[in-house]
Amino acid sequence: MNFFADAVAWLFDPTNYVGSNAIGIRVLEHLGFTLLTLVFASVIAIPLGFFIGHTGRGRGLAVGTAGAFRSIPTLGLLTLVALSVGIGLTAPYAALTVLAIPPILAGAYTGFEAIDRATIDAARAVGMSEGQIVRKVELPLSLPLLMGGLRSATLQIVATATLAAYVADIGLGRFLFTGLKNLDYAQMLGGSILVILLALLLEGIFTVLQKLVVPRGVAAGRPTDIWAGFTKLAR
Amino acid sequence: MIEFHSVTKRFPDGTVAVDGFSLVLPSRKTTVLVGTSGSGKTTLLRMINRMVDPTSGSIEIDGADIGTLEPVKLRRGIGYVMQNSGLLPHRKVIDNVATVPMLSGIPKKRARTEALQLLDTVGLDRSLANRYPSQLSGGQQQRVGVARGLAVNPNILLMDEPFGAVDPIVRAELQQELLRLQRELGKTVVFVTHDIDEAFLLGDQVVILRTGGLIAQVGSPAEILANPADDFVATFVGADRGKRVLHLESHSDGDVLVDADGRLAGVLAGGTSPSAAAGAKAAPEEKAAPEVKAGPFAGSGAPAQGGDPR
Ligand SMILES: Nc1ncnc2c1ncn2[C@@H]1O[C@H](COP(=O)(O)OP(=O)(O)O)[C@@H](O)[C@H]1O
Ligand SMILES: [Mg+2]
Numbered sequence: 001m002n003f004f005a006d007a008v009a010w011l012f013d014p015t016n017y018v019g020s021n022a023i024g025i026r027v028l029e030h031l032g033f034t035l036l037t038l039v040f041a042s043v044i045a046i047p048l049g050f051f052i053g054h055t056g057r058g059r060g061l062a063v064g065t066a067g068a069f070r071s072i073p074t075l076g077l078l079t080l081v082a083l084s085v086g087i088g089l090t091a092p093y094a095a096l097t098v099l100a101i102p103p104i105l106a107g108a109y110t111g112f113e114a115i116d117r118a119t120i121d122a123a124r125a126v127g128m129s130e131g132q133i134v135r136k137v138e139l140p141l142s143l144p145l146l147m148g149g150l151r152s153a154t155l156q157i158v159a160t161a162t163l164a165a166y167v168a169d170i171g172l173g174r175f176l177f178t179g180l181k182n183l184d185y186a187q188m189l190g191g192s193i194l195v196i197l198l199a200l201l202l203e204g205i206f207t208v209l210q211k212l213v214v215p216r217g218v219a220a221g222r223p224t225d226i227w228a229g230f231t232k233l234a235r
Numbered sequence: 236m237i238e239f240h241s242v243t244k245r246f247p248d249g250t251v252a253v254d255g256f257s258l259v260l261p262s263r264k265t266t267v268l269v270g271t272s273g274s275g276k277t278t279l280l281r282m283i284n285r286m287v288d289p290t291s292g293s294i295e296i297d298g299a300d301i302g303t304l305e306p307v308k309l310r311r312g313i314g315y316v317m318q319n320s321g322l323l324p325h326r327k328v329i330d331n332v333a334t335v336p337m338l339s340g341i342p343k344k345r346a347r348t349e350a351l352q353l354l355d356t357v358g359l360d361r362s363l364a365n366r367y368p369s370q371l372s373g374g375q376q377q378r379v380g381v382a383r384g385l386a387v388n389p390n391i392l393l394m395d396e397p398f399g400a401v402d403p404i405v406r407a408e409l410q411q412e413l414l415r416l417q418r419e420l421g422k423t424v425v426f427v428t429h430d431i432d433e434a435f436l437l438g439d440q441v442v443i444l445r446t447g448g449l450i451a452q453v454g455s456p457a458e459i460l461a462n463p464a465d466d467f468v469a470t471f472v473g474a475d476r477g478k479r480v481l482h483l484e485s486h487s488d489g490d491v492l493v494d495a496d497g498r499l500a501g502v503l504a505g506g507t508s509p510s511a512a513a514g515a516k517a518a519p520e521e522k523a524a525p526e527v528k529a530g531p532f533a534g535s536g537a538p539a540q541g542g543d544p545r
Binding site for chain 2: 118119122123124127128129140215216217218
């Protein structure tokens with residue numbers, strides 16, 4: 001029995017592209033779920049990260065909280081939230097938002113912290129207000145690292161979003177759970193391959209984006225490893 | 236006119252950077268704050284644009300206490316130039332220069348036109364306008380920094396070791412350029428340096444500082460050279476000059492001036508007789524000595540010292 005050949009056959013079986021469980025629909029659901037979770041996490045983590053990066057305040061607390069968030073088992077959290085709010089989309093959105101916050105937060109504030117203090121000091125000294133410093137100096141110069149954080153978060157969400165199907169009828173995880181229940185390994189592996197392809201696609205998009213947001217005039221070779229600063233601080 | 240009234244700055248960690256500093260900085264003149272590293276020069280400078288607020292005492296600009304002014308507004312009216320230019324790395328040269336005028340509401344087009352003119356003013360080719368700071372040499376970046384400092388046409392220009400990080404030849408060029416600019420523009424310049432030669436070259440008024448922002452001496456370069464207030468000033472003024480203490484050596488080919496390191500420094504204009512030179516420049520008891528040691532101020536460009544300076 002060749003699982004892989006079966007999976008490929010499943011992927012190319014036209015009957016899998018019709019109905020409410022069509023591959024196309026599941027892919028779009030998965031993608032939509034990933035992007036919306038990314039938005040939720042960003043809305044929380046980016047302003048917080050900018051605040052910490054700009055003021056230098058609350059960094060210890062943020063590092064601690066983000067570290068704790070990182071160590072929460074997502075499946076456990078998902079189950080816990082689902083038990084309290086019930087079956088549906090709320091639980092997976094909440095659980096995966098928690099998962100996505102630490103890398104975005106780290107990207108946002110390490111992006112600010114990596115900027116030469118003298119540049120910011122000069123901007124202030126010539127008469128930029130704090131808001132102008134954030135918008136016109138810190139934000140553009142920190143985009144590459146922020147984008148690195150978003151990329152890292154996106155890959156985690158897209159992989160872990162399969163768990164959403166555990167408590168809701170959504171995404172590529174459906175193929176995994178259905179396949180598992182019916183011992184349909186072709187469907188399971190086919191679903192996994194789709195998750196991997198989606199992750200690779202997003203990774204490719206972010207690679208391009210990350211290059212595009214490096215401001216012209218800023219020397220290439222800036223640090224892009226968002227965890228470097230994070231783990232150093234957490235120690 | 237900028238006035239410091241008993242200004243003290245104590246940082247949160249307890250460091251007293253400036254202690255009871257009082258001084259009047261006259262308008263349209265260059266005042267140079269000079270002292271060793273850590274003597275409080277930068278702190279003093281940054282109190283003028285409220286980048287640092289004094290712990291006690293007050294600072295007035297043209298009679299107005301700046302403690303009552305809004306810092307951002309105050310800073311937009313004061314030019315600021317620092318070491319390593321502090322330019323925004325993601326903006327082109329022209330946009331760096333036009334940044335503050337545009338923040339102050341000047342339309343983009345006009346701000347850019349004026350920025351181009353400022354590049355002329357500081358001696359930069361207009362073809363550099365569309366480069367990024369990282370594409371310029373250190374000296375060019377400092378010129379852009381000066382252009383940016385001048386962009387809002389401020390009355391006051393604060394300069395914190397602006398030429399400290401460029402090589403000696405470019406530094407000399409930039410110093411001459413600043414002297415020229417100052418002749419043309421007549422700003423109230425406050426200039427910080429640890430280089431006493433630079434201080435004497437640029438300053439109308441020179442303030443020699445000791446650690447803790449204490450004034451060791453204030454005066455024109457000539458006054459300070461002629462009458463150093465104490466040993467500290469004499470040493471400070473002399474330390475850098477030691478290498479230029481000159482003496483006369485007789486050679487078979489004639490008399491030449493030699494510096495303390497034994498390097499040839501030149502010949503005396505006019506008379507070449509050792510005793511004539513000695514009479515003009517050195518203490519009488521050294522007159523007969525074949526090797527004539529000039530006073531510590533020789534070669535400094537200061538007025539000749541008639542008798543014993545101290
Ligand atoms: N933000 C600060 N916090 C604590 N101490 C400071 C701060 N800024 C300057 N100092 C201290 O104040 C003194 C004067 O510093 P500064 O004005 O920078 O001297 P200078 O410019 O003459 O080298 C130094 O001892 C310096 O360490
Ligand atoms: Mg300094």
